[in-house]
Amino acid sequence: MNSSVIVFPGSNCDRDVAVALEKLQFKNKMVWHKETELPKSDLIVIPGGFSYGDYLRSGAIAAKSKILNEVVKAAKNGCLILGICNGFQILIETGLLKGALLKNKKLKFLSEDVYVKVTNNNNKFCKNYNTDQILKLNIAHNEGNYFTDNNHIKELEDNNLIVFKYCSIDGKIGNEFNPNGSLNNIAGILNKEKNILGMMPHPERMIDNIISNDDGIALFSSLLKQ
Amino acid sequence: MKLSVTITLKKDVLDPQGKVILQTLQNMGMDSVKNLRQGKFIEIEINENDEKLAIEKVEEMCKKLLVNLIIEDYQIKKLK
Incomplete structure:
Protein backbone atom coordinates (compact mmCIF):
# COMPACT_ATOMS: atom_id res chain seq x y z
CA MET A 1 0.00 0.00 0.00
CA ASN A 2 1.63 3.24 -1.15
CA SER A 3 0.92 6.48 0.64
CA SER A 4 2.00 10.09 0.20
CA VAL A 5 2.00 12.85 2.78
CA ILE A 6 1.90 16.36 1.34
CA VAL A 7 4.18 18.86 3.09
CA PHE A 8 3.64 22.62 3.00
CA PRO A 9 5.63 25.37 4.65
CA GLY A 10 3.94 25.43 8.04
CA SER A 11 2.77 21.80 8.14
CA ASN A 12 3.53 20.38 11.58
CA CYS A 13 1.74 17.03 11.77
CA ASP A 14 3.31 15.59 8.62
CA ARG A 15 5.90 13.48 10.45
CA ASP A 16 3.37 12.21 12.98
CA VAL A 17 1.22 10.97 10.11
CA ALA A 18 4.27 9.34 8.52
CA VAL A 19 5.03 7.53 11.80
CA ALA A 20 1.43 6.26 11.95
CA LEU A 21 1.52 5.05 8.34
CA GLU A 22 4.91 3.39 8.68
CA LYS A 23 3.82 1.65 11.85
CA LEU A 24 1.25 -0.10 9.66
CA GLN A 25 3.78 -0.88 6.92
CA PHE A 26 2.53 1.66 4.40
CA LYS A 27 5.27 2.51 1.89
CA ASN A 28 5.17 6.22 2.56
CA LYS A 29 6.70 9.18 0.71
CA MET A 30 6.78 12.81 1.81
CA VAL A 31 5.86 15.16 -1.06
CA TRP A 32 6.87 18.84 -1.01
CA HIS A 33 4.19 21.29 -2.14
CA LYS A 34 6.24 22.50 -5.12
CA GLU A 35 6.35 19.05 -6.72
CA THR A 36 4.33 18.72 -9.91
CA GLU A 37 4.00 14.94 -9.84
CA LEU A 38 2.76 12.55 -7.20
CA PRO A 39 4.51 9.28 -6.47
CA LYS A 40 2.30 6.23 -7.04
CA SER A 41 -0.20 6.49 -4.20
CA ASP A 42 -3.19 4.53 -2.98
CA LEU A 43 -3.63 7.06 -0.18
CA ILE A 44 -2.77 10.74 0.01
CA VAL A 45 -2.74 12.45 3.40
CA ILE A 46 -2.92 16.22 3.77
CA PRO A 47 -1.66 16.76 7.31
CA GLY A 48 -2.37 19.33 9.98
CA GLY A 49 -0.44 22.49 10.68
CA PHE A 50 -0.57 26.09 9.58
CA SER A 51 0.18 25.94 5.88
CA TYR A 52 1.37 29.34 4.64
CA GLY A 53 0.72 30.77 8.11
CA ASP A 54 -3.04 30.54 7.59
CA TYR A 55 -2.76 33.64 5.38
CA LEU A 56 -5.99 34.88 3.73
CA ARG A 57 -8.05 31.93 5.11
CA SER A 58 -6.83 28.67 6.62
CA GLY A 59 -5.94 26.39 3.72
CA ALA A 60 -6.70 28.93 0.98
CA ILE A 61 -3.15 29.34 -0.30
CA ALA A 62 -2.24 25.65 0.01
CA ALA A 63 -5.33 24.79 -2.02
CA LYS A 64 -3.79 26.63 -4.98
CA SER A 65 -0.33 25.06 -4.70
CA LYS A 66 1.14 23.03 -7.58
CA ILE A 67 0.87 19.64 -5.90
CA LEU A 68 -2.78 20.20 -5.04
CA ASN A 69 -3.65 20.19 -8.74
CA GLU A 70 -2.32 16.64 -8.81
CA VAL A 71 -4.15 15.72 -5.60
CA VAL A 72 -7.42 16.97 -7.10
CA LYS A 73 -6.82 14.89 -10.24
CA ALA A 74 -6.00 11.80 -8.15
CA ALA A 75 -9.09 12.38 -6.00
CA LYS A 76 -11.30 12.50 -9.08
CA ASN A 77 -9.76 9.19 -10.19
CA GLY A 78 -10.83 7.60 -6.92
CA CYS A 79 -7.57 7.76 -4.92
CA LEU A 80 -8.17 7.77 -1.15
CA ILE A 81 -7.60 11.22 0.34
CA LEU A 82 -7.43 11.97 4.05
CA GLY A 83 -7.29 15.57 5.26
CA ILE A 84 -6.68 16.10 8.95
CA CYS A 85 -7.24 19.47 10.63
CA ASN A 86 -5.50 21.99 8.32
CA GLY A 87 -5.73 19.22 5.72
CA PHE A 88 -9.52 19.30 6.11
CA GLN A 89 -9.45 23.08 5.71
CA ILE A 90 -7.37 22.68 2.53
CA LEU A 91 -9.78 20.07 1.11
CA ILE A 92 -12.65 22.49 1.73
CA GLU A 93 -10.77 25.28 -0.04
CA THR A 94 -10.12 23.08 -3.08
CA GLY A 95 -13.83 22.30 -3.28
CA LEU A 96 -13.21 18.54 -2.94
CA LEU A 97 -15.33 18.73 0.22
CA LYS A 98 -18.22 21.14 0.53
CA GLY A 99 -18.94 23.62 3.31
CA ALA A 100 -16.73 25.93 5.32
CA LEU A 101 -14.71 25.83 8.53
CA LEU A 102 -15.33 28.98 10.54
CA LYS A 103 -13.53 30.31 13.59
CA ASN A 104 -14.31 28.34 16.73
CA LYS A 105 -17.48 29.67 18.29
CA LYS A 106 -15.71 30.92 21.40
CA LEU A 107 -12.85 32.41 19.36
CA LYS A 108 -10.25 30.40 21.23
CA PHE A 109 -7.63 28.10 19.85
CA LEU A 110 -8.56 24.68 21.21
CA SER A 111 -5.95 22.12 22.13
CA GLU A 112 -7.52 19.31 24.09
CA ASP A 113 -8.68 15.72 24.03
CA VAL A 114 -12.32 15.30 23.04
CA TYR A 115 -14.70 12.41 22.57
CA VAL A 116 -15.83 11.59 19.08
CA LYS A 117 -18.42 9.09 17.96
CA VAL A 118 -18.03 7.01 14.81
CA THR A 119 -21.48 7.64 13.37
CA ASN A 120 -21.04 5.34 10.41
CA ASN A 121 -18.43 2.66 9.69
CA ASN A 122 -19.72 1.78 6.24
CA ASN A 123 -16.79 3.38 4.42
CA LYS A 124 -13.15 2.60 3.70
CA PHE A 125 -11.81 4.91 6.42
CA CYS A 126 -13.79 3.52 9.33
CA LYS A 127 -14.33 -0.13 8.57
CA ASN A 128 -12.12 -1.23 11.48
CA TYR A 129 -14.26 0.78 13.90
CA ASN A 130 -17.76 -0.13 15.00
CA THR A 131 -20.63 2.22 14.31
CA ASP A 132 -21.32 4.21 17.51
CA GLN A 133 -17.83 3.46 18.85
CA ILE A 134 -16.56 6.31 21.02
CA LEU A 135 -13.00 7.52 20.49
CA LYS A 136 -10.87 9.85 22.54
CA LEU A 137 -8.94 12.01 20.08
CA ASN A 138 -6.98 15.23 20.28
CA ILE A 139 -8.06 18.46 18.60
CA ALA A 140 -5.85 21.49 18.03
CA HIS A 141 -7.42 24.18 15.90
CA ASN A 142 -8.73 27.71 15.67
CA GLU A 143 -11.04 27.21 12.68
CA GLY A 144 -12.92 23.96 13.10
CA ASN A 145 -16.47 25.18 13.29
CA TYR A 146 -18.04 23.33 10.36
CA PHE A 147 -20.78 25.16 8.50
CA THR A 148 -22.78 24.35 5.40
CA ASP A 149 -26.18 25.01 3.83
CA ASN A 150 -29.38 23.04 4.54
CA ASN A 151 -29.33 21.20 1.21
CA HIS A 152 -25.83 19.94 1.81
CA ILE A 153 -26.60 18.87 5.40
CA LYS A 154 -29.48 16.84 4.03
CA GLU A 155 -27.19 15.32 1.40
CA LEU A 156 -24.64 14.45 4.11
CA GLU A 157 -27.28 12.85 6.30
CA ASP A 158 -29.17 11.02 3.55
CA ASN A 159 -25.97 9.45 2.21
CA ASN A 160 -24.32 8.66 5.57
CA LEU A 161 -21.46 11.03 4.81
CA ILE A 162 -21.03 12.34 8.36
CA VAL A 163 -18.63 9.87 9.96
CA PHE A 164 -17.50 11.57 13.17
CA LYS A 165 -19.46 13.67 15.65
CA TYR A 166 -18.28 15.29 18.89
CA CYS A 167 -19.91 13.63 21.87
CA SER A 168 -19.71 13.05 25.63
CA ILE A 169 -17.63 10.29 27.22
CA ASP A 170 -20.67 8.01 27.00
CA GLY A 171 -21.65 9.02 23.48
CA LYS A 172 -24.31 11.69 24.00
CA ILE A 173 -24.38 14.20 21.18
CA GLY A 174 -25.39 17.69 22.28
CA ASN A 175 -24.32 21.32 22.38
CA GLU A 176 -22.50 20.91 25.66
CA PHE A 177 -20.17 18.36 24.06
CA ASN A 178 -19.48 20.48 21.00
CA PRO A 179 -16.06 22.11 21.45
CA ASN A 180 -16.11 24.52 18.51
CA GLY A 181 -19.72 25.23 17.53
CA SER A 182 -19.66 22.87 14.56
CA LEU A 183 -23.05 22.36 12.88
CA ASN A 184 -24.75 19.19 14.26
CA ASN A 185 -21.51 18.40 16.18
CA ILE A 186 -19.81 17.43 12.91
CA ALA A 187 -16.14 16.45 13.33
CA GLY A 188 -15.56 14.65 10.02
CA ILE A 189 -17.26 14.24 6.64
CA LEU A 190 -16.88 12.28 3.43
CA ASN A 191 -17.48 13.34 -0.16
CA LYS A 192 -20.34 11.67 -2.00
CA GLU A 193 -18.07 9.05 -3.59
CA LYS A 194 -16.68 8.27 -0.11
CA ASN A 195 -13.02 8.35 -1.18
CA ILE A 196 -12.24 11.66 0.56
CA LEU A 197 -12.41 12.16 4.33
CA GLY A 198 -11.88 15.49 6.07
CA MET A 199 -11.74 15.58 9.87
CA MET A 200 -10.67 18.05 12.54
CA PRO A 201 -9.47 15.58 15.25
CA HIS A 202 -5.99 14.09 14.95
CA PRO A 203 -6.01 10.27 14.71
CA GLU A 204 -2.23 10.27 14.10
CA ARG A 205 -1.69 11.54 17.66
CA MET A 206 -3.50 8.50 19.05
CA ILE A 207 -1.52 5.54 17.81
CA ASP A 208 0.40 4.45 20.89
CA ASN A 209 -0.66 3.77 24.46
CA ILE A 210 2.70 4.95 25.79
CA ILE A 211 2.06 8.57 24.85
CA SER A 212 -1.71 8.83 24.46
CA ASN A 213 -4.02 6.02 23.47
CA ASP A 214 -4.45 4.03 20.28
CA ASP A 215 -7.96 5.09 19.31
CA GLY A 216 -6.63 6.53 16.06
CA ILE A 217 -4.83 3.48 14.73
CA ALA A 218 -7.94 1.75 13.35
CA LEU A 219 -8.47 4.61 10.93
CA PHE A 220 -5.10 3.94 9.31
CA SER A 221 -5.46 0.16 9.51
CA SER A 222 -8.89 0.43 7.84
CA LEU A 223 -7.12 1.77 4.76
CA LEU A 224 -4.78 -1.19 4.33
CA LYS A 225 -5.69 -3.51 1.48
CA GLN A 226 -7.17 -6.71 2.82
CA MET B 1 -5.56 51.46 -11.68
CA LYS B 2 -6.13 50.80 -8.01
CA LEU B 3 -9.13 48.91 -6.74
CA SER B 4 -10.19 47.73 -3.35
CA VAL B 5 -12.00 44.62 -2.25
CA THR B 6 -13.91 44.62 1.02
CA ILE B 7 -14.73 41.14 2.30
CA THR B 8 -17.25 40.53 5.07
CA LEU B 9 -18.96 37.46 6.43
CA LYS B 10 -22.43 36.88 4.99
CA LYS B 11 -25.36 38.09 7.07
CA ASN B 49 -6.90 51.27 -17.83
CA ASP B 50 -10.44 50.25 -18.63
CA GLU B 51 -12.44 50.34 -15.42
CA LYS B 52 -14.94 47.74 -16.51
CA LEU B 53 -12.23 45.26 -17.49
CA ALA B 54 -10.29 45.97 -14.30
CA ILE B 55 -13.36 45.21 -12.20
CA GLU B 56 -13.95 42.03 -14.19
CA LYS B 57 -10.38 40.89 -13.49
CA VAL B 58 -10.68 41.60 -9.76
CA GLU B 59 -14.03 39.82 -9.76
CA GLU B 60 -12.26 36.74 -11.11
CA MET B 61 -9.59 37.04 -8.39
CA CYS B 62 -12.33 37.22 -5.77
CA LYS B 63 -14.10 34.15 -7.05
CA LYS B 64 -10.96 32.05 -7.52
CA LEU B 65 -9.00 32.95 -4.42
CA LEU B 66 -9.76 36.02 -2.35
CA VAL B 67 -13.28 35.18 -1.21
CA ASN B 68 -14.92 32.05 0.12
CA LEU B 69 -18.30 32.51 -1.52
CA ILE B 70 -20.01 30.10 0.84
CA ILE B 71 -19.49 32.33 3.85
CA GLU B 72 -18.28 35.69 2.56
CA ASP B 73 -19.61 38.64 0.56
CA TYR B 74 -17.39 41.10 -1.28
CA GLN B 75 -17.55 44.56 -2.71
CA ILE B 76 -15.18 45.98 -5.33
CA LYS B 77 -14.48 49.71 -5.55
CA LYS B 78 -12.25 51.84 -7.76
CA LEU B 79 -9.72 53.81 -5.71
CA LYS B 80 -8.00 55.94 -8.35
Whole structure:
Protein backbone atom coordinates (compact mmCIF):
# COMPACT_ATOMS: atom_id res chain seq x y z
CA MET A 1 0.00 0.00 0.00
CA ASN A 2 1.63 3.24 -1.15
CA SER A 3 0.92 6.48 0.64
CA SER A 4 2.00 10.09 0.20
CA VAL A 5 2.00 12.85 2.78
CA ILE A 6 1.90 16.36 1.34
CA VAL A 7 4.18 18.86 3.09
CA PHE A 8 3.64 22.62 3.00
CA PRO A 9 5.63 25.37 4.65
CA GLY A 10 3.94 25.43 8.04
CA SER A 11 2.77 21.80 8.14
CA ASN A 12 3.53 20.38 11.58
CA CYS A 13 1.74 17.03 11.77
CA ASP A 14 3.31 15.59 8.62
CA ARG A 15 5.90 13.48 10.45
CA ASP A 16 3.37 12.21 12.98
CA VAL A 17 1.22 10.97 10.11
CA ALA A 18 4.27 9.34 8.52
CA VAL A 19 5.03 7.53 11.80
CA ALA A 20 1.43 6.26 11.95
CA LEU A 21 1.52 5.05 8.34
CA GLU A 22 4.91 3.39 8.68
CA LYS A 23 3.82 1.65 11.85
CA LEU A 24 1.25 -0.10 9.66
CA GLN A 25 3.78 -0.88 6.92
CA PHE A 26 2.53 1.66 4.40
CA LYS A 27 5.27 2.51 1.89
CA ASN A 28 5.17 6.22 2.56
CA LYS A 29 6.70 9.18 0.71
CA MET A 30 6.78 12.81 1.81
CA VAL A 31 5.86 15.16 -1.06
CA TRP A 32 6.87 18.84 -1.01
CA HIS A 33 4.19 21.29 -2.14
CA LYS A 34 6.24 22.50 -5.12
CA GLU A 35 6.35 19.05 -6.72
CA THR A 36 4.33 18.72 -9.91
CA GLU A 37 4.00 14.94 -9.84
CA LEU A 38 2.76 12.55 -7.20
CA PRO A 39 4.51 9.28 -6.47
CA LYS A 40 2.30 6.23 -7.04
CA SER A 41 -0.20 6.49 -4.20
CA ASP A 42 -3.19 4.53 -2.98
CA LEU A 43 -3.63 7.06 -0.18
CA ILE A 44 -2.77 10.74 0.01
CA VAL A 45 -2.74 12.45 3.40
CA ILE A 46 -2.92 16.22 3.77
CA PRO A 47 -1.66 16.76 7.31
CA GLY A 48 -2.37 19.33 9.98
CA GLY A 49 -0.44 22.49 10.68
CA PHE A 50 -0.57 26.09 9.58
CA SER A 51 0.18 25.94 5.88
CA TYR A 52 1.37 29.34 4.64
CA GLY A 53 0.72 30.77 8.11
CA ASP A 54 -3.04 30.54 7.59
CA TYR A 55 -2.76 33.64 5.38
CA LEU A 56 -5.99 34.88 3.73
CA ARG A 57 -8.05 31.93 5.11
CA SER A 58 -6.83 28.67 6.62
CA GLY A 59 -5.94 26.39 3.72
CA ALA A 60 -6.70 28.93 0.98
CA ILE A 61 -3.15 29.34 -0.30
CA ALA A 62 -2.24 25.65 0.01
CA ALA A 63 -5.33 24.79 -2.02
CA LYS A 64 -3.79 26.63 -4.98
CA SER A 65 -0.33 25.06 -4.70
CA LYS A 66 1.14 23.03 -7.58
CA ILE A 67 0.87 19.64 -5.90
CA LEU A 68 -2.78 20.20 -5.04
CA ASN A 69 -3.65 20.19 -8.74
CA GLU A 70 -2.32 16.64 -8.81
CA VAL A 71 -4.15 15.72 -5.60
CA VAL A 72 -7.42 16.97 -7.10
CA LYS A 73 -6.82 14.89 -10.24
CA ALA A 74 -6.00 11.80 -8.15
CA ALA A 75 -9.09 12.38 -6.00
CA LYS A 76 -11.30 12.50 -9.08
CA ASN A 77 -9.76 9.19 -10.19
CA GLY A 78 -10.83 7.60 -6.92
CA CYS A 79 -7.57 7.76 -4.92
CA LEU A 80 -8.17 7.77 -1.15
CA ILE A 81 -7.60 11.22 0.34
CA LEU A 82 -7.43 11.97 4.05
CA GLY A 83 -7.29 15.57 5.26
CA ILE A 84 -6.68 16.10 8.95
CA CYS A 85 -7.24 19.47 10.63
CA ASN A 86 -5.50 21.99 8.32
CA GLY A 87 -5.73 19.22 5.72
CA PHE A 88 -9.52 19.30 6.11
CA GLN A 89 -9.45 23.08 5.71
CA ILE A 90 -7.37 22.68 2.53
CA LEU A 91 -9.78 20.07 1.11
CA ILE A 92 -12.65 22.49 1.73
CA GLU A 93 -10.77 25.28 -0.04
CA THR A 94 -10.12 23.08 -3.08
CA GLY A 95 -13.83 22.30 -3.28
CA LEU A 96 -13.21 18.54 -2.94
CA LEU A 97 -15.33 18.73 0.22
CA LYS A 98 -18.22 21.14 0.53
CA GLY A 99 -18.94 23.62 3.31
CA ALA A 100 -16.73 25.93 5.32
CA LEU A 101 -14.71 25.83 8.53
CA LEU A 102 -15.33 28.98 10.54
CA LYS A 103 -13.53 30.31 13.59
CA ASN A 104 -14.31 28.34 16.73
CA LYS A 105 -17.48 29.67 18.29
CA LYS A 106 -15.71 30.92 21.40
CA LEU A 107 -12.85 32.41 19.36
CA LYS A 108 -10.25 30.40 21.23
CA PHE A 109 -7.63 28.10 19.85
CA LEU A 110 -8.56 24.68 21.21
CA SER A 111 -5.95 22.12 22.13
CA GLU A 112 -7.52 19.31 24.09
CA ASP A 113 -8.68 15.72 24.03
CA VAL A 114 -12.32 15.30 23.04
CA TYR A 115 -14.70 12.41 22.57
CA VAL A 116 -15.83 11.59 19.08
CA LYS A 117 -18.42 9.09 17.96
CA VAL A 118 -18.03 7.01 14.81
CA THR A 119 -21.48 7.64 13.37
CA ASN A 120 -21.04 5.34 10.41
CA ASN A 121 -18.43 2.66 9.69
CA ASN A 122 -19.72 1.78 6.24
CA ASN A 123 -16.79 3.38 4.42
CA LYS A 124 -13.15 2.60 3.70
CA PHE A 125 -11.81 4.91 6.42
CA CYS A 126 -13.79 3.52 9.33
CA LYS A 127 -14.33 -0.13 8.57
CA ASN A 128 -12.12 -1.23 11.48
CA TYR A 129 -14.26 0.78 13.90
CA ASN A 130 -17.76 -0.13 15.00
CA THR A 131 -20.63 2.22 14.31
CA ASP A 132 -21.32 4.21 17.51
CA GLN A 133 -17.83 3.46 18.85
CA ILE A 134 -16.56 6.31 21.02
CA LEU A 135 -13.00 7.52 20.49
CA LYS A 136 -10.87 9.85 22.54
CA LEU A 137 -8.94 12.01 20.08
CA ASN A 138 -6.98 15.23 20.28
CA ILE A 139 -8.06 18.46 18.60
CA ALA A 140 -5.85 21.49 18.03
CA HIS A 141 -7.42 24.18 15.90
CA ASN A 142 -8.73 27.71 15.67
CA GLU A 143 -11.04 27.21 12.68
CA GLY A 144 -12.92 23.96 13.10
CA ASN A 145 -16.47 25.18 13.29
CA TYR A 146 -18.04 23.33 10.36
CA PHE A 147 -20.78 25.16 8.50
CA THR A 148 -22.78 24.35 5.40
CA ASP A 149 -26.18 25.01 3.83
CA ASN A 150 -29.38 23.04 4.54
CA ASN A 151 -29.33 21.20 1.21
CA HIS A 152 -25.83 19.94 1.81
CA ILE A 153 -26.60 18.87 5.40
CA LYS A 154 -29.48 16.84 4.03
CA GLU A 155 -27.19 15.32 1.40
CA LEU A 156 -24.64 14.45 4.11
CA GLU A 157 -27.28 12.85 6.30
CA ASP A 158 -29.17 11.02 3.55
CA ASN A 159 -25.97 9.45 2.21
CA ASN A 160 -24.32 8.66 5.57
CA LEU A 161 -21.46 11.03 4.81
CA ILE A 162 -21.03 12.34 8.36
CA VAL A 163 -18.63 9.87 9.96
CA PHE A 164 -17.50 11.57 13.17
CA LYS A 165 -19.46 13.67 15.65
CA TYR A 166 -18.28 15.29 18.89
CA CYS A 167 -19.91 13.63 21.87
CA SER A 168 -19.71 13.05 25.63
CA ILE A 169 -17.63 10.29 27.22
CA ASP A 170 -20.67 8.01 27.00
CA GLY A 171 -21.65 9.02 23.48
CA LYS A 172 -24.31 11.69 24.00
CA ILE A 173 -24.38 14.20 21.18
CA GLY A 174 -25.39 17.69 22.28
CA ASN A 175 -24.32 21.32 22.38
CA GLU A 176 -22.50 20.91 25.66
CA PHE A 177 -20.17 18.36 24.06
CA ASN A 178 -19.48 20.48 21.00
CA PRO A 179 -16.06 22.11 21.45
CA ASN A 180 -16.11 24.52 18.51
CA GLY A 181 -19.72 25.23 17.53
CA SER A 182 -19.66 22.87 14.56
CA LEU A 183 -23.05 22.36 12.88
CA ASN A 184 -24.75 19.19 14.26
CA ASN A 185 -21.51 18.40 16.18
CA ILE A 186 -19.81 17.43 12.91
CA ALA A 187 -16.14 16.45 13.33
CA GLY A 188 -15.56 14.65 10.02
CA ILE A 189 -17.26 14.24 6.64
CA LEU A 190 -16.88 12.28 3.43
CA ASN A 191 -17.48 13.34 -0.16
CA LYS A 192 -20.34 11.67 -2.00
CA GLU A 193 -18.07 9.05 -3.59
CA LYS A 194 -16.68 8.27 -0.11
CA ASN A 195 -13.02 8.35 -1.18
CA ILE A 196 -12.24 11.66 0.56
CA LEU A 197 -12.41 12.16 4.33
CA GLY A 198 -11.88 15.49 6.07
CA MET A 199 -11.74 15.58 9.87
CA MET A 200 -10.67 18.05 12.54
CA PRO A 201 -9.47 15.58 15.25
CA HIS A 202 -5.99 14.09 14.95
CA PRO A 203 -6.01 10.27 14.71
CA GLU A 204 -2.23 10.27 14.10
CA ARG A 205 -1.69 11.54 17.66
CA MET A 206 -3.50 8.50 19.05
CA ILE A 207 -1.52 5.54 17.81
CA ASP A 208 0.40 4.45 20.89
CA ASN A 209 -0.66 3.77 24.46
CA ILE A 210 2.70 4.95 25.79
CA ILE A 211 2.06 8.57 24.85
CA SER A 212 -1.71 8.83 24.46
CA ASN A 213 -4.02 6.02 23.47
CA ASP A 214 -4.45 4.03 20.28
CA ASP A 215 -7.96 5.09 19.31
CA GLY A 216 -6.63 6.53 16.06
CA ILE A 217 -4.83 3.48 14.73
CA ALA A 218 -7.94 1.75 13.35
CA LEU A 219 -8.47 4.61 10.93
CA PHE A 220 -5.10 3.94 9.31
CA SER A 221 -5.46 0.16 9.51
CA SER A 222 -8.89 0.43 7.84
CA LEU A 223 -7.12 1.77 4.76
CA LEU A 224 -4.78 -1.19 4.33
CA LYS A 225 -5.69 -3.51 1.48
CA GLN A 226 -7.17 -6.71 2.82
CA MET B 1 -5.56 51.46 -11.68
CA LYS B 2 -6.13 50.80 -8.01
CA LEU B 3 -9.13 48.91 -6.74
CA SER B 4 -10.19 47.73 -3.35
CA VAL B 5 -12.00 44.62 -2.25
CA THR B 6 -13.91 44.62 1.02
CA ILE B 7 -14.73 41.14 2.30
CA THR B 8 -17.25 40.53 5.07
CA LEU B 9 -18.96 37.46 6.43
CA LYS B 10 -22.43 36.88 4.99
CA LYS B 11 -25.36 38.09 7.07
CA ASP B 12 -26.38 34.60 8.18
CA VAL B 13 -22.87 33.62 9.20
CA LEU B 14 -22.04 34.26 12.83
CA ASP B 15 -19.31 36.88 13.17
CA PRO B 16 -17.92 36.28 16.67
CA GLN B 17 -15.05 38.74 16.21
CA GLY B 18 -17.48 41.45 15.18
CA LYS B 19 -19.61 40.64 18.21
CA VAL B 20 -16.68 41.03 20.60
CA ILE B 21 -15.66 44.34 19.00
CA LEU B 22 -19.26 45.57 19.29
CA GLN B 23 -19.51 44.57 22.94
CA THR B 24 -16.18 46.23 23.72
CA LEU B 25 -17.24 49.51 22.09
CA GLN B 26 -20.50 49.40 24.05
CA ASN B 27 -18.63 48.64 27.28
CA MET B 28 -16.45 51.69 26.56
CA GLY B 29 -19.57 53.81 26.71
CA MET B 30 -20.16 54.16 22.98
CA ASP B 31 -23.68 52.81 23.22
CA SER B 32 -24.84 54.47 20.02
CA VAL B 33 -23.22 51.54 18.15
CA LYS B 34 -26.05 49.30 17.10
CA ASN B 35 -24.41 46.67 14.97
CA LEU B 36 -20.97 45.85 13.65
CA ARG B 37 -19.50 43.39 11.16
CA GLN B 38 -15.75 43.06 10.69
CA GLY B 39 -13.95 41.86 7.60
CA LYS B 40 -10.93 42.19 5.33
CA PHE B 41 -9.74 44.95 3.07
CA ILE B 42 -7.51 44.23 0.07
CA GLU B 43 -5.97 46.91 -2.14
CA ILE B 44 -5.08 45.80 -5.66
CA GLU B 45 -3.03 47.69 -8.23
CA ILE B 46 -3.74 46.37 -11.69
CA ASN B 47 -2.30 46.94 -15.18
CA GLU B 48 -5.56 47.85 -16.82
CA ASN B 49 -6.90 51.27 -17.83
CA ASP B 50 -10.44 50.25 -18.63
CA GLU B 51 -12.44 50.34 -15.42
CA LYS B 52 -14.94 47.74 -16.51
CA LEU B 53 -12.23 45.26 -17.49
CA ALA B 54 -10.29 45.97 -14.30
CA ILE B 55 -13.36 45.21 -12.20
CA GLU B 56 -13.95 42.03 -14.19
CA LYS B 57 -10.38 40.89 -13.49
CA VAL B 58 -10.68 41.60 -9.76
CA GLU B 59 -14.03 39.82 -9.76
CA GLU B 60 -12.26 36.74 -11.11
CA MET B 61 -9.59 37.04 -8.39
CA CYS B 62 -12.33 37.22 -5.77
CA LYS B 63 -14.10 34.15 -7.05
CA LYS B 64 -10.96 32.05 -7.52
CA LEU B 65 -9.00 32.95 -4.42
CA LEU B 66 -9.76 36.02 -2.35
CA VAL B 67 -13.28 35.18 -1.21
CA ASN B 68 -14.92 32.05 0.12
CA LEU B 69 -18.30 32.51 -1.52
CA ILE B 70 -20.01 30.10 0.84
CA ILE B 71 -19.49 32.33 3.85
CA GLU B 72 -18.28 35.69 2.56
CA ASP B 73 -19.61 38.64 0.56
CA TYR B 74 -17.39 41.10 -1.28
CA GLN B 75 -17.55 44.56 -2.71
CA ILE B 76 -15.18 45.98 -5.33
CA LYS B 77 -14.48 49.71 -5.55
CA LYS B 78 -12.25 51.84 -7.76
CA LEU B 79 -9.72 53.81 -5.71
CA LYS B 80 -8.00 55.94 -8.35
